[in-house]
Amino acid sequence: MPTPSPAALPIRRLTPRDLTACADLSEDRGWPREEHKWQFLLTAGRGYGIDDPDGGLVSACVVTEYGPRERPELGAIGMVLVAERHARQGIGRRFMRHIVDSTGTTPLTLHATPNGRPLYEELDFKVTGRAEMLCGHFTPGGSAPSITTRAATAEDLSTIVRLDEEVFGADRTHIITRLPAFADQLRVAEEDGLIIGYTGAWPNMDTHVVGPLIARDTETAKALIASLAAHSDRPLRTDIDVRHEELLAWAKEHGLASVAFNSVMTYGISELPGDWTRRFAPLTVAAG
Numbered sequence: 078m079p080t081p082s083p084a085a086l087p088i089r090r091l092t093p094r095d096l097t098a099c100a101d102l103s104e105d106r107g108w109p110r111e112e113h114k115w116q117f118l119l120t121a122g123r124g125y126g127i128d129d130p131d132g133g134l135v136s137a138c139v140v141t142e143y144g145p146r147e148r149p150e151l152g153a154i155g156m157v158l159v160a161e162r163h164a165r166q167g168i169g170r171r172f173m174r175h176i177v178d179s180t181g182t183t184p185l186t187l188h189a190t191p192n193g194r195p196l197y198e199e200l201d202f203k204v205t206g207r208a209e210m211l212c213g214h215f216t217p218g219g220s221a222p223s224i225t226t227r228a229a230t231a232e233d234l235s236t237i238v239r240l241d242e243e244v245f246g247a248d249r250t251h252i253i254t255r256l257p258a259f260a261d262q263l264r265v266a267e268e269d270g271l272i273i274g275y276t277g278a279w280p281n282m283d284t285h286v287v288g289p290l291i292a293r294d295t296e297t298a299k300a301l302i303a304s305l306a307a308h309s310d311r312p313l314r315t316d317i318d319v320r321h322e323e324l325l326a327w328a329k330e331h332g333l334a335s336v337a338f339n340s341v342m343t344y345g346i347s348e349l350p351g352d353w354t355r356r357f358a359p360l361t362v363a364a365g
Contacts, residue, residue, distance in 0.1 A: 086135060088175050091124030095134070099124070102134045102158050109282045117259050118156060118363060121252055125176060127168070135163050136172045140180065141364040143247035150247040151350065152180050154187040155363025173200055177344065184345035188316070188362035194340050205348050206341035208362065209325060212284065212314040215306035216332040222300035229263040229275065237265065237275050244291045246351025252360065261285065264304050266297045276301040277360070278309055287315035290358035295323045298357045302328065315358045324357060 091099070093116060100110040118124070122141035129135045138157040144150030154176060159169045177185065177200060188208060189197050198204075229237065238253050256263050260277035262285075267273065274292030278285040287305055292298035298321070306313060313333060317325055318341075329335070339362060343349065349365075359365060 086127045086130075088125055088127055088172065091119060091126045091137060091139075093119045095119065095124065095126060095137075098126075098134045099137050099156070102137055102160060103156075105133075105160050105162075106158055108158070111281060113259075113280055114361060114363065115156070117255065118361075121255060122153075122364065125172070125179075127172065129160065129163075133160070135160055136168055138172070138176060139363065140176060141252070142180075142183065143245070143249050143252075143365075145248070149180075149183045151346075151365070152183045152185045153363070153365025154185055155361070155365070157187075157193065169196060170199070173197070182345070184343065186341065186343045186346075186349060186365045188339040188359075188365075189342050190337075190339060194342070197342050200344070202342040202344045203347070204340045205343045206353075207319045208316040208339050208341055208359075209319050210314070210316050210336040210339065211325070211328055211333040212312055212336050213333040214312050215302070215309075217303065217306070218331065222296065222303055224273075224297050224300035225267045226264055226300050226304040227267065229257075229265045231257075233265055233272060233275075236272050240272060240275065241289070241291055244352050244355045245289075246349065252364065256360075262305055262308055264301060266292065266301055268293075273297055274301055274355075276305060276358075278305045278313070279360075280311075281314065283311060284314040285309045285311045286361065287313050288358045289356075289360045290315065290317075291355060292357055293355060295321065295327075298324050299327055303331075316362050317358050318353060318356065320353065321357055 118139040122139045126137040127135040142149035260279040262278040274297040276290045
């Protein structure tokens with residue numbers, strides 16, 4: 078029998094058992110394997126993929142939904158990849174149309190690279206913001222933060238979940254409750270015994286990714302980043318909303334350098350829910 082065209086191959090749901098194939102696909106496109114992140118996303122979200130008859134995956138992505146399970150309030154699309162040998166054949170367009178259709182009326186968001194942005198615009202995604210990726214060894218200096226920070230405890234988790242929903246604009250309990258196992262560090266900022274921010278640092282190749290980063294204000298965000306850096310010997314990497322100009326300038330003064338810019342795009346809504354003034358960085362751009 079003739080081998081079916083990749084453009085006609087069925088799209089199926091991925092499971093954690095597809096972890097190696099997803100990591101292989103990342104490597105095929107010149108991305109790091111990021112197995113730790115793939116495992117998290119395939120467990121917390123819904124993966125989609127196209128099997129290659131010759132082995133491996135033609136394409137893959139993950140959709141992470143937030144809010145009530147029966148009626149999600151927001152879906153984040155990430156890790157959209159098409160194997161190099163199948164690129165420029167219309168597979169990505171067909172694949173993304175399927176993903177958008179499968180989410181029904183759920184509003185969507187994603188972080189687009191300059192190369193990916195034209196495809197998403199063709200599918201009616203609109204640019205609603207930008208994020209700047211920073212990376213580097215954090216160098217302490219200047220006046221010490223006046224905000225109190227500490228390692229989070231199990232007793233803090235319910236408070237973190239409530240704060241996160243207030244700021245993010247949708248319930249992320251299934252994400253936040255996975256953070257203690259996923260991240261190497263989970264820290265909170267306090268004032269008068271009240272939690273006013275939290276952040277995590279999770280391992281990704283040779284870096285620690287800072288995220289989520291939720292804070293009452295810029296000074297609190299600075300204190301949280303500094304506290305993570307004090308307990309890490311790796312370079313830090315994070316994606317900061319470009320509207321947080323003061324935090325970006327401070328981070329660059331302390332050793333983090335600009336790596337890239339991504340467009341924050343939405344579908345079905347004109348802007349993301351929640352309070353952007355307290356939302357400084359995502360857990361990962363792949364999960365919104």
